[in-house]
Amino acid sequence: MDRKLGVGILGTGWVSTEHIKAFEKNPHTRVVAICSRDRARAEAKRRALNVLHARAYDDYEQMLQQDDLDIVVICTPHEQHVEQGVAAAEAGKHIVMEKPVAITLPSLRQLDKAVRKNRVKTVVSFVLRWNPMFEWIKSVLAQRLLGNLFYIEADYIHGIGPEAPTYRWLHLRKHAGTAVLAGGCHAVDAVRWFMQKKAVEVQGYTCTSKTNPLRYDYPTTSVTLIKFADGSLGKVTTCFEARCPYTFPVTILGDEGSIRDNRIATKKWKGQLDWATVPTIRPESGDVTHHPFQGEADHFVDCILKDRESHCNIADAVQTHEICLATEISAREHCPVKLPLR
Numbered sequence: 001m002d003r004k005l006g007v008g009i010l011g012t013g014w015v016s017t018e019h020i021k022a023f024e025k026n027p028h029t030r031v032v033a034i035c036s037r038d039r040a041r042a043e044a045k046r047r048a049l050n051v052l053h054a055r056a057y058d059d060y061e062q063m064l065q066q067d068d069l070d071i072v073v074i075c076t077p078h079e080q081h082v083e084q085g086v087a088a089a090e091a092g093k094h095i096v097m098e099k100p101v102a103i104t105l106p107s108l109r110q111l112d113k114a115v116r117k118n119r120v121k122t123v124v125s126f127v128l129r130w131n132p133m134f135e136w137i138k139s140v141l142a143q144r145l146l147g148n149l150f151y152i153e154a155d156y157i158h159g160i161g162p163e164a165p166t167y168r169w170l171h172l173r174k175h176a177g178t179a180v181l182a183g184g185c186h187a188v189d190a191v192r193w194f195m196q197k198k199a200v201e202v203q204g205y206t207c208t209s210k211t212n213p214l215r216y217d218y219p220t221t222s223v224t225l226i227k228f229a230d231g232s233l234g235k236v237t238t239c240f241e242a243r244c245p246y247t248f249p250v251t252i253l254g255d256e257g258s259i260r261d262n263r264i265a266t267k268k269w270k271g272q273l274d275w276a277t278v279p280t281i282r283p284e285s286g287d288v289t290h291h292p293f294q295g296e297a298d299h300f301v302d303c304i305l306k307d308r309e310s311h312c313n314i315a316d317a318v319q320t321h322e323i324c325l326a327t328e329i330s331a332r333e334h335c336p337v338k339l340p341l342r
Contacts, residue, residue: 005304006068008033008093010060010084011076012045014165015098015125015288019073020049022297029071029301035063060084064091071304074098075125077175078182082107085314086114094121094304096297099185100324101317103177105341108321115314123300123310124317126189128248130295132281133262137194137252140259145266147256152195154187155237157247158286161214173218179206180222180324184238187248189320191226191234194252199234199319201227203336204327209241216240224327227336246286 007023009016009031016034023029031054036042039058046054057063064072064087072088073096074081082102088095095115101124102108115122128134140146160167160183169175176182192199206219214220220241226234252259257266262282263275285291296312303310310316319340326337 003068004028004030005070005301006030006032006066007071007073008035008063008066008069009045009054009073009075010035010063011074012036012041013075016045016073016075017049018288018291018293019075019096019297020045020051022293023071023073024049024051025294026297026301028305029297032068033057033063033066035060060087064088064093070094071096071300077169078103078177079175082111085111089114089118089120092118092120094300095314096123096125096300097314098125099317100177100181100321101314102321103181105322105325108318108325112314112318121300121304121310122314123296123303123312124314125293125296126186126193126312126317126320127291127293127296128186128190128283129193129312130292130299131283132292133250133283134190134193136262136278136280137250137259140264141194141252145257145264145268146252146254146259147267149195149252149254150232151234151251151253152191152232153235153249153251154190155239155247155249156184156187157237157239157242157244158183159242159244159246160240160286171214171216176218178218178222178324178328179216179220179240180204180224180236180238180327181321183240184222184224184236185320185324187236187238188224188226188323189317190250191236192320192323194250195228195232195234197228197230197232199226199323199339200229201336201338202323202326202330203227204330206328206331212241214241219331222327222331224323226323246284248283
């Protein structure tokens with residue numbers, strides 16, 4: 001392609017800024033459109049980030065008709081993702097979609113079907129896959145320094161109150177879905193990304209503190225237990241009410257070694273008597289400005305240019321979302337839930 005790929009940003013909230021910066025920095029892309037329900041907000045974002053070559057819209061369908069638009073980045077409230085994603089797929093646009101991609105099983109199926117039918121490239125913004133600690137863990141696993149994995153735990157502990165930019169809609173089930181869908185899905189995805197096995201069963205539990213001072217209208221805490229096809233286990237705790245700094249701890253146990261965040265112990269290193277600590281950047285912040293959006297954007301552009309699928313596409317994300325949806329079903333019905341969901 002002689003020209004740069006044109007990128008359209010849908011939504012002008014907190015995370016949209018990071019997507020704009022990432023695609024403007026990539027040498028093969030250029031932000032050509034920004035859309036908001038309020039055109040003044042799109043115009044303000046365009047000026048604030050000095051992307052004056054981008055057009056401001058308040059009509060998404062009109063933006064999709066722009067001739068030089070190749071990629072749509074969807075960073076709107078959760079319940080809007082499916083309708084907007086289907087429209088982008090039917091318009092033949094490649095899609096970057098913030099998580100969760102859907103908050104119900106029928107809508108998840110609808111989105112997956114539209115993407116497959118129209119054969120567009122997609123990446124779901126499980127952005128921690130490009131976090132340096134995650135990349136280090138993947139390299140350790142590729143070297144089989146832990147042997148055969150049998151247990152992985154990742155937790156999403158994030159006190160999200162009225163001061164958060166997203167709270168005004170995040171605390172409502174009709175917009176956000178559930179705690180594990182709205183935030184804990186990052187941890188569910190991490191367990192899947194590291195385990196690389198098929199999940200076959202989920203047991204879920206939910207609760208809320210007695211006072212519920214943050215006024216969420218859905219349970220703010222959940223525990224997800226995942227059984228994989230070979231009998232190995234995964235566990236995720238999600239909490240939006242925690243009275244502590246944001247934390248995303250990771251534990252991986254194998255028959256030859258273990259990982260606790262950025263520490264490793266392995267029987268394959270003769271003479272090791274204690275944890276070895278690896279200096280790296282850990283996922284210790286819920287602030288989107290600290291997340292590796294550049295790595296995600298560069299990866300997706302490379303996928304488009306080389307005509308290959310992302311490891312983090314909609315098809316893969318369906319499996320993460322089914323685990324999240326199964327957590328609520330299990331908690332509600334007080335029984336384990338088999339996967340895939342039907």
